[in-house]
Amino acid sequence: QKEVEQNSGPLSVPEGAIASLNCTYSDRGSQSFFWYRQYSGKSPELIMFIYSNGDKEDGRFTAQLNKASQYVSLLIRDSQPSDSATYLCAVVYGNKLVFGAGTILRVKS
């Protein structure tokens, strides 16, 4: 069973702070990793993807991948109330994208 594990939260951070979301995966051979944001009652939308070890930055978002430890994280700098959502980590196993259950993020103004 290929697994993607996330802390369900909620993770509460004050406005302007850095939010750190983490995800672990079970298959060391996985090569592709994705972060999705899902607002309540809406469908998931892709924020970032990362394939290589290290950091990948896009605006206020940074994805970090550590294949040796089998974890991937998402940092959100200068968090805004509009960032409040569920963040889904997803990992490709073979040709299939497997999602974690998501972490609820709440940014307090």
Add this chain to the structure above:
Amino acid sequence: EAGVVQSPRYKIIEKKQPVAFWCNPISGHNTLYWYLQNLGQGPELLIRYENEEAVDDSQLPKDRFSAERLKGVDSTLKIQPAELGDSAVYLCASSLGSGTRSYNEQFFGPGTRLTVL
């Protein structure tokens, strides 16, 4: 550019009734996915099409679920008969390419929320 279109947006049926969901992908996207999302969980793949071909239907409960993508464009997912446990959001997604790298351009539709009474 129009996004992935799904209908209906909401459906309430009684158990043992049939139900069908329709999806029209983004124009030109050859890969189409149907996912099921239960409350508090991430989406789970039911079936993936590349053009007309179902290339991964290993998670589709074939005793009651069926899907088709005639002509490689829009798709229909059917449940017959529906059970109480089928209550969930059914998401359709599409992407331009195929294979694992196509996921970096996968777009989801708004979903159909099914309630089985």
